[in-house]
Amino acid sequence: xxxxxxxxxxxxxxxxxxxxxxxxxxxxxxxxxxxxxxxxxxxxxxxxxxxxxxxxxxxxxxxxxxxxxxxxxxxxxxxxxxxxxxxxxxxxxxxxxxxxxxxxxxxxxxxxxxxxxxxxxxxxxxxxxxxxxxxxxxxxxxxxxxxxxxxxxxxxxxxxxxxxxxxxxxxxxxxxxxxxxxxxxxxxxxxxxxxxxxxxxxxxxxxxxxxxxxxxxxxxxxxxxxxxxxxxxxxxxxxxxxxxxxxxxxxxxxxxxxxxxxxxxxxxxxxxxxxxxxxxxxxxxxxxxxxxxxxxxxxxxx
Amino acid sequence: xxxxxxxxxxxxxxxxxxxxxxxxxxxxxxxxxxxxxxxxxxxxxxxxxxxxxxxxxxxxxxxxxxxxxxxxxxxxxxxxxxxxxxxxxxxxxxxxxxxxxxxxxxxxxxxxxxxxxxxxxxxxxxxxxxxxxxxxxxxxxxxxxxxxxxxxxxxxxxxxxxxxxxxxxxxxxxxxxxxxxxxxxxxxxxxxxxxxxxxxxxxxxxxxxxxxxxxxxxxxxxxxxxxxxxxxxxxxxxxxxxxxxxxxxxxxxxxxxxxxxxxxxxxxxxxxxxxxxxxxxx
Numbered sequence: 001x002x003x004x005x006x007x008x009x010x011x012x013x014x015x016x017x018x019x020x021x022x023x024x025x026x027x028x029x030x031x032x033x034x035x036x037x038x039x040x041x042x043x044x045x046x047x048x049x050x051x052x053x054x055x056x057x058x059x060x061x062x063x064x065x066x067x068x069x070x071x072x073x074x075x076x077x078x079x080x081x082x083x084x085x086x087x088x089x090x091x092x093x094x095x096x097x098x099x100x101x102x103x104x105x106x107x108x109x110x111x112x113x114x115x116x117x118x119x120x121x122x123x124x125x126x127x128x129x130x131x132x133x134x135x136x137x138x139x140x141x142x143x144x145x146x147x148x149x150x151x152x153x154x155x156x157x158x159x160x161x162x163x164x165x166x167x168x169x170x171x172x173x174x175x176x177x178x179x180x181x182x183x184x185x186x187x188x189x190x191x192x193x194x195x196x197x198x199x200x201x202x203x204x205x206x207x208x209x210x211x212x213x214x215x216x217x218x219x220x221x222x223x224x225x226x227x228x229x230x231x232x233x234x235x236x237x238x239x240x241x242x243x244x245x246x247x248x249x250x251x252x253x254x255x256x257x258x259x260x261x262x263x264x265x266x267x268x269x270x271x272x273x274x275x276x277x278x279x280x281x282x283x284x285x286x287x288x289x290x291x292x293x294x295x296x297x298x299x300x301x302x
Numbered sequence: 303x304x305x306x307x308x309x310x311x312x313x314x315x316x317x318x319x320x321x322x323x324x325x326x327x328x329x330x331x332x333x334x335x336x337x338x339x340x341x342x343x344x345x346x347x348x349x350x351x352x353x354x355x356x357x358x359x360x361x362x363x364x365x366x367x368x369x370x371x372x373x374x375x376x377x378x379x380x381x382x383x384x385x386x387x388x389x390x391x392x393x394x395x396x397x398x399x400x401x402x403x404x405x406x407x408x409x410x411x412x413x414x415x416x417x418x419x420x421x422x423x424x425x426x427x428x429x430x431x432x433x434x435x436x437x438x439x440x441x442x443x444x445x446x447x448x449x450x451x452x453x454x455x456x457x458x459x460x461x462x463x464x465x466x467x468x469x470x471x472x473x474x475x476x477x478x479x480x481x482x483x484x485x486x487x488x489x490x491x492x493x494x495x496x497x498x499x500x501x502x503x504x505x506x507x508x509x510x511x512x513x514x515x516x517x518x519x520x521x522x523x524x525x526x527x528x529x530x531x532x533x534x535x536x537x538x539x540x541x542x543x544x545x546x547x548x549x550x551x552x553x554x555x556x557x558x559x560x561x562x563x564x565x566x567x568x569x570x571x572x573x574x575x576x577x578x579x580x581x582x583x584x
Contacts, residue, residue: 020406023487031399031418031458038455039421042429042436049432056435103327106320117324119570120331126566126573128516130534131559134541134551135338144346144548146337149353178331183577190578239425242518246538260427260519268523273431280428291423 043284050278056271068278077254078279081262084169085238088258091173092180092233100181100229101222104188105214118189121182129179133246136175137162140247165255168248172256175243180236184229191225192218227298234294238287259283342553349549364553374557376529377536380446381515384532387450388514389507392457396506397499399458400465401491405477415466421459426452427519434523448524449532453514461506464576468502469495505576508569515562533558 050068052060072078103121107114124132139146142160151158161171199221203213219226241260244250250257250265257265259279267276333354341349342364343357352358368374403415426433433452434443442448472495480490496503518534525531531539537558544550566573 019481019487020408023402023406023491024408026488027398027402027491028414030395031462032414034395034451034455035418035421035458037436038433038452039424039429039458042432043424045432045435046429049435056431099327103324106324117328120328122570122574123335123563123566124331126512126562127559128518128534128562130516130518130537131555131562134537134555135334138338138341138548138552139334141548143546144349144353146333146353178334182331186574186577190574235425239427241427242516242534245518246541260425263427263430264519267431268434273435276431280431283425284428287425287428288423 046277046280046284049273050281052274054273056273060274064274068274069282071275072278072282075266077257077266078259078262080254081250081257081259084256085240085258087169087173088176088237088240089234091177092237093230096177096181097184097226097229097233099177100184101188101226103181104185104192105218107185108189108192118186122186123182124179125183125186127179129242130246132175132179133243136171136178137247140171162248163252165253168252168256172244172247175247176237176240179243180233184233187225187229187232188222191222195221224299231291231294231299234290235287238283238290259286338552339556341549342556344549346547346549349552361549364549365557368550368554368557373536373540374554377531377533377558378561380530380536381532381534384446384449384453384521385511385514387446388453388457389511391450391454392461392510393503393507395454396458396461397465397496397503398491400462400469401495403462404466404469404472405474406487415462418462419459421456422463424456426456430519430523437524443524444526444530446530449517449521450514452520452524453510453517457510457513461510464506465499465502468499472498501572501575504569505572508565508572509576512562512565512573515565 049060051063051065053062053064053068054060107118107121127135138144140161142148142158142163147161148158159167161167195218200213200217203217204210208216239260240258241264244256244258244261245264248256250261254262260283263276263279263283266272267279337353340355340357341353343360343362344352345359345361348358399418403411437443437448437452440448442451476494477490480494481487515532516534517532521532521535525535528536528539537554540554541551
């Protein structure tokens with residue numbers, strides 16, 4: 001700072017440390033420290049703890065190598081949870097995203113009520129997962145809920161969707177669509193509004209019908225956003241937890257566990273630190289492998 | 303699409319189909335929310351025979367009992383404290399880091415930034431057991447900070463990225479001129495960058511607030527004392543205690559999601575802006 005006679009950019013890049021040093025030692029460490037302490041180190045420690053049979057008290061001493069991983073992989077409930085995460089991903093991709101895209105195409109145009117509908121559809125995303133789960137455990141309640149009352153008007157015996165291993169996961173999947181489609185719709189609307197309209201108009205002038213323009217111009221222009229939406233949907237699906245707890249807690253008989261609720265039920269609530277950490281590491285490896293592969297294959301241009 | 307297309311025939315089948323489709327989705331979204339709100343106004347007996355409809359007799363008492371209970375306000379207070387702590391710390395720490403990454407050139411800058419942004423990939427749940435042990439060893443278990451500090455750490459990656467991109471748009475000449483005039487980096491940050499960045503600070507702040515306000519897993523692991531519980535924990539316990547008294551539970555749910563909905567209506571611009579800004583590029 002204040003290197004007289006020099007032009008400013010040179011002064012900034014110059015060899016002297018001037019004011020930059022103060023900024024560097026004051027401004028960066030808090031962020032780096034917090035991030036390292038509470039994000040990076042715990043992930044490393046999860047790998048370390050997963051090699052022990054440990055209840056979290058004292059120091060971990062009972063080294064058992066990879067046994068925790070073997071125990072996890074030998075548990076049928078873990079594979080059920082993994083399958084459920086797969087189901088959530090499938091429903092997100094096959095139902096949620098197409099629905100969101102269709103709605104975005106409808107609501108990106110200006111007409112009376114469009115903005116109000118956008119806000120309404122986005123509302124479930126703002127609600128806490130816990131509140132959403134409780135609302136739907138009322139909806140599904142076999143005695144008081146909406147589903148039960150519909151059933152009764154048809155004279156059928158009310159069924160307890162969340163209490164049956166056949167239907168619990170299906171019920172959870174419906175809530176997932178309800179809660180998250182609005183988020184993806186908003187992403188698509190933002191992308192549609194950022195599109196270069198002249199390309200679409202050019203296609204129309206060249207004689208393309210509305211649906212041709214949509215299929216050959218608009219959708220391809222949306223590919224980057226669609227890829228991003230798919231990415232969010234999958235990463236979000238892999239981490240789903242809060243929504244499952246108020247609905248089923250992973251039950252009945254582990255039929256609606258996700259990997260994280262399995263981790264919670266088996267690792268955290270019983271303080272089986274080694275076992276739980278092994279689940280965490282498996283989830284971590286799945287997430288990171290997916291993220292890097294996806295980025296490499298599908299998002300290279302961004 | 304082009305505005306010419308908005309003039310259409312009065313009985314356009316496509317328009318009709320579209321309206322019907324939107325109406326179905328709107329009903330799908332609205333019914334659970336309305337049933338929750340209205341269910342809180344019913345007696346348990348009425349709820350059983352009439353879960354859908356308008357209450358025949360409005361039971362204001364359900365809502366009044368909760369609004370006059372100390373428990374409800376305590377939950378909101380705890381949530382407010384944790385969220386405010388999280389937002390304040392995130393904004394301070396993230397904006398300082400973002401400013402450094404945006405305006406100060408130093409060796410290793412891009413490497414450190416990549417290190418921080420790796421955080422976007424890490425799911426909090428994977429590390430929650432070691433995190434619990436770390437927080438316990440720091441003596442922060444069962445404190446507001448024990449919840450807030452990890453939340454700050456996990457919100458840093460996205461916050462730093464959003465802020466840095468905005469800071470970079472502040473004309474470089476402005477910083478140059480200020481430095482030549484003898485202004486320090488820190489003063490520039492305090493008196494130029496931050497005031498100019500109110501919109502993005504509001505966006506990052508709102509998103510962080512909503513995430514923290516709704517969070518469940520971290521508080522669940524880090525807090526043991528009822529008196530410290532934020533509302534998502536409190537409402538789960540309430541539901542457990544009143545297991546099938548749905549009229550009370552519904553009133554309680556309504557009153558706890560009300561602040562969220564009000565915040566959303568006030569700050570929806572910032573929330574949507576943050577989502578899409580964060581989404582356009584990672």
